[in-house]
Amino acid sequence: MQMFEKLFLPAEFKRRVQDVKKRMQKAGFDLIVCQDPANMCWLTGYDGWSFYVPQCVLVHVEEEMPVWFGRAQDAKSAHITTDLPDRNIVPFSEPLVQHPINHPYDELAALIDSRGWGKARIGVEMDAHYYTARCHAHLTRGLPNAEFSNNADLVNWARLVKSEGELALMRDAGRICTAAMNRAIETIRPGVPQQMVIAAIYEAQTLGVPGAAGDYAAICPLMPIGEGTSTPHLTWSDQPFPDNTLAMIEIAGVRRRYHAPLTRTIHLGKPPAEIGDVAKIAVEGVDAGLAMAKPGNTAEQVEAAWQAVLKRNALKKESRVGYSIGLAYPPDWGERTASLRPGDKTELQAGMCFHIQAGLWLKDFGVAISESFVVTDKGGERLCDVARELIVVD
Amino acid sequence: MQMFEKLFLPAEFKRRVQDVKKRMQKAGFDLIVCQDPANMCWLTGYDGWSFYVPQCVLVHVEEEMPVWFGRAQDAKSAHITTDLPDRNIVPFSEPLVQHPINHPYDELAALIDSRGWGKARIGVEMDAHYYTARCHAHLTRGLPNAEFSNNADLVNWARLVKSEGELALMRDAGRICTAAMNRAIETIRPGVPQQMVIAAIYEAQTLGVPGAAGDYAAICPLMPIGEGTSTPHLTWSDQPFPDNTLAMIEIAGVRRRYHAPLTRTIHLGKPPAEIGDVAKIAVEGVDAGLAMAKPGNTAEQVEAAWQAVLKRNALKKESRVGYSIGLAYPPDWGERTASLRPGDKTELQAGMCFHIQAGLWLKDFGVAISESFVVTDKGGERLCDVARELIVVD
Numbered sequence: 001m002q003m004f005e006k007l008f009l010p011a012e013f014k015r016r017v018q019d020v021k022k023r024m025q026k027a028g029f030d031l032i033v034c035q036d037p038a039n040m041c042w043l044t045g046y047d048g049w050s051f052y053v054p055q056c057v058l059v060h061v062e063e064e065m066p067v068w069f070g071r072a073q074d075a076k077s078a079h080i081t082t083d084l085p086d087r088n089i090v091p092f093s094e095p096l097v098q099h100p101i102n103h104p105y106d107e108l109a110a111l112i113d114s115r116g117w118g119k120a121r122i123g124v125e126m127d128a129h130y131y132t133a134r135c136h137a138h139l140t141r142g143l144p145n146a147e148f149s150n151n152a153d154l155v156n157w158a159r160l161v162k163s164e165g166e167l168a169l170m171r172d173a174g175r176i177c178t179a180a181m182n183r184a185i186e187t188i189r190p191g192v193p194q195q196m197v198i199a200a201i202y203e204a205q206t207l208g209v210p211g212a213a214g215d216y217a218a219i220c221p222l223m224p225i226g227e228g229t230s231t232p233h234l235t236w237s238d239q240p241f242p243d244n245t246l247a248m249i250e251i252a253g254v255r256r257r258y259h260a261p262l263t264r265t266i267h268l269g270k271p272p273a274e275i276g277d278v279a280k281i282a283v284e285g286v287d288a289g290l291a292m293a294k295p296g297n298t299a300e301q302v303e304a305a306w307q308a309v310l311k312r313n314a315l316k317k318e319s320r321v322g323y324s325i326g327l328a329y330p331p332d333w334g335e336r337t338a339s340l341r342p343g344d345k346t347e348l349q350a351g352m353c354f355h356i357q358a359g360l361w362l363k364d365f366g367v368a369i370s371e372s373f374v375v376t377d378k379g380g381e382r383l384c385d386v387a388r389e390l391i392v393v394d
Numbered sequence: 395m396q397m398f399e400k401l402f403l404p405a406e407f408k409r410r411v412q413d414v415k416k417r418m419q420k421a422g423f424d425l426i427v428c429q430d431p432a433n434m435c436w437l438t439g440y441d442g443w444s445f446y447v448p449q450c451v452l453v454h455v456e457e458e459m460p461v462w463f464g465r466a467q468d469a470k471s472a473h474i475t476t477d478l479p480d481r482n483i484v485p486f487s488e489p490l491v492q493h494p495i496n497h498p499y500d501e502l503a504a505l506i507d508s509r510g511w512g513k514a515r516i517g518v519e520m521d522a523h524y525y526t527a528r529c530h531a532h533l534t535r536g537l538p539n540a541e542f543s544n545n546a547d548l549v550n551w552a553r554l555v556k557s558e559g560e561l562a563l564m565r566d567a568g569r570i571c572t573a574a575m576n577r578a579i580e581t582i583r584p585g586v587p588q589q590m591v592i593a594a595i596y597e598a599q600t601l602g603v604p605g606a607a608g609d610y611a612a613i614c615p616l617m618p619i620g621e622g623t624s625t626p627h628l629t630w631s632d633q634p635f636p637d638n639t640l641a642m643i644e645i646a647g648v649r650r651r652y653h654a655p656l657t658r659t660i661h662l663g664k665p666p667a668e669i670g671d672v673a674k675i676a677v678e679g680v681d682a683g684l685a686m687a688k689p690g691n692t693a694e695q696v697e698a699a700w701q702a703v704l705k706r707n708a709l710k711k712e713s714r715v716g717y718s719i720g721l722a723y724p725p726d727w728g729e730r731t732a733s734l735r736p737g738d739k740t741e742l743q744a745g746m747c748f749h750i751q752a753g754l755w756l757k758d759f760g761v762a763i764s765e766s767f768v769v770t771d772k773g774g775e776r777l778c779d780v781a782r783e784l785i786v787v788d
Contacts, residue, residue, distance in 0.1 A: 136527035213632030238607030
């Protein structure tokens with residue numbers, strides 16, 4: 001056996017599914033099709049790197065438990081990682097994998113019809129990463145009498161407030177991230193090939209901390225260097241670090257698929273005063289945001305508190321300053337729900353988690369010093385504990 | 395600067411784009427929208443972990459070079475990693491990221507229209523992993539006079555035969571994979587916590603081999619254990635390996651996004667004879683497949699050669715036995731084109747690369763001993779060099 005200790009008791013899954021059914025009734029759905037792997041895991045416990053083929057979890061308001069639908073060779077993974085009864089684990093035929101004409105969702109449509117749900121009001125995740133245009137075309141074609149609409153990430157929104165069990169994993173993830181970032185900072189030196197720092201990060205992310213091994217992250221370690229720091233998503237090469245340069249490292253600690261991301265900016269050699277000044281403003285802005293992150297305030301108020309600090313210092317950041325985090329699979333550790341940005345009036349509640357990505361990508365360089373935090377009565381509680389400043393390796 | 399040495403000369407990108415335009419003319423497309431990150435990279439050199447937001451490369455038959463379209467903060471990455479002229483790098487507005495009503499592809503539609511392509515015959519990648527139902531809905535709504543259809547992975551098919559430069563990277567990837575798999579085999583022992591083996595794999599994958607650092611893989615290390623070996627996509631936990639168990643490790647070596655995957659099966663303690671027998675059959679089947687992998691033979695003939703060995707031994711495998719490999723991004727290192735399976739009549743050519751996944755997932759256990767290979771006149775040339783047998787750690 002894979003020796004998975006299941007993380008959550010059946011009662012927690014039951015509570016989650018009941019909450020989702022209430023949201024479905026309010027939104028007018030009989031059935032939802034959840035292809036986001038994080039939604040599949042959150043609803044059932046299903047875990048495996050099988051999301052490169054079409055697969056989903058169905059929730060019907062009148063069916064007690066969800067139905068897992070996926071590739072035949074992954075059905076055994078569903079039996080191992082979930083408590084679903086056999087009847088609710090339905091494999092599709094192997095020849096449908098990457099078939100040019102037929103598609104696994106032809107069989108999904110047949111399954112839905114066979115359960116008597118062919119005329120249901122069906123909510124699909126129109127913008128979930130793996131719910132492709134072709135998935136949608138085959139599903140809708142196969143169910144001509146159903147009424148389809150976008151469920152607007154209904155399950156993602158249900159995931160926003162974390163349970164105590166989930167928060168314990170988030171705190172583990174924060175400790176893992178702290179260890180991995182500190183390893184990176186210890187390793188980065190002029191002359192060191194870039195891949196050595198990344199290897200140290202991967203090792204620390206995976207070994208984790210005493211009592212909590214690490215899991216794979218939804219995003220690989222990001223490490224823009226020099227001029228590259230003016231854009232956030234570049235990865236490493238095998239060039240050595242020069243004597244005098246700026247580097248940005250963005251990574252997550254991950255515990256059983258729960259993510260705590262963190263970004264730090266490092267200067268090799270004596271930094272120009274300008275960079276140090278921007279770093280101080282970023283940290284001050286984060287602190288203003290954290291102070292605002294209390295239940296009852298809104299997501300946009302957190303952003304406004306950060307933006308006020310920038311404005312006072314004649315800086316601005318156009319992109320959103322953060323997003324909700326939690327359970328995640330590649331390619332993104334954000335939950336695609338609440339964003340810390342103008343216009344987002346999501347009311348904060350205790351137990352929501354965010355990554356405040358205090359990044360300033362200026363014309364020729366960038367500085368980012370972020371924090372992952374939990375919303376509490378006292379403001380945002382930081383999940384990681386790494387030096388909060390421009391880190392200088394001299 | 396990020397210190398990217400660009401991997402391919404402008405002439406190679408030009409050749410690729412010209413080949414794609416010929417395929418477009420043959421298929422009746424004026425314009426294609428390529429969202430598969432591997433297609434974006436192959437056509438332009440663009441590289442960055444930004445594929446969690448909508449982005450694409452456009453190829454129009456009458457426009458000399460492709461057009462990159464993506465998030466404003468990633469446009470700088472396009473300037474750094476490609477040779478595209480400024481005019482062909484078009485950012486979308488930041489507030490469109492994960493916006494509930496508007497979508498980046500509203501602006502993509504406007505861009506296409508502004509270039510005079512509003513009535514074009516447009517081929518989209520209906521089943522590319524990140525081309526969501528919502529991307530398609532916004533793009534088609536924004537271009538009511540265009541004629542949309544599935545381009546059936548036109549660029550993926552153009553990638554099938556690798557250039558000499560690409561083959562050099564594939565061979566580097568094979569050497570990296572060999573090193574990483576051997577590190578895993580050295581590390582796995584009864585009593586060792588699972589994450590230690592995974593940490594060793596990540597470290598070796600990233601450090602690479604002399605002259606070739608490793609890159610992130612499109613799939614995390616997979617390691618089903620015990621009963622879990624009867625299903626292929628499970629990942630590790632923090633339990634120690636028991637004294638007597640079966641484990642399967644599937645990883646890739648990756649060089650500048652080119653992948654060479656490999657699977658090995660390891661028994662801790664003295665293995666039951668049955669498992670060793672199945673392993674021998676798997677290797678014999680792979681050898682039969684490799685011998686058939688010559689130019690002029692078809693993909694299905696490789697599968698048939700493998701299947702004949704199984705049949706002679708009263709075994710069968712229903713899933714496809716392999717797929718083309720090369721440039722890849724998460725969540726899959728397969729190219730989604732030719733499969734080694736019945737009915738696939740793709741004629742093999744020198745320079746095509748495949749992963750023959752000789753996996754037998756039986757009821758209670760599984761054995762997989764795979765190879766990545768290049769099609770040559772002498773048959774499949776293996777890219778990795780790891781012991782080809784049931785590996786016993788006693």
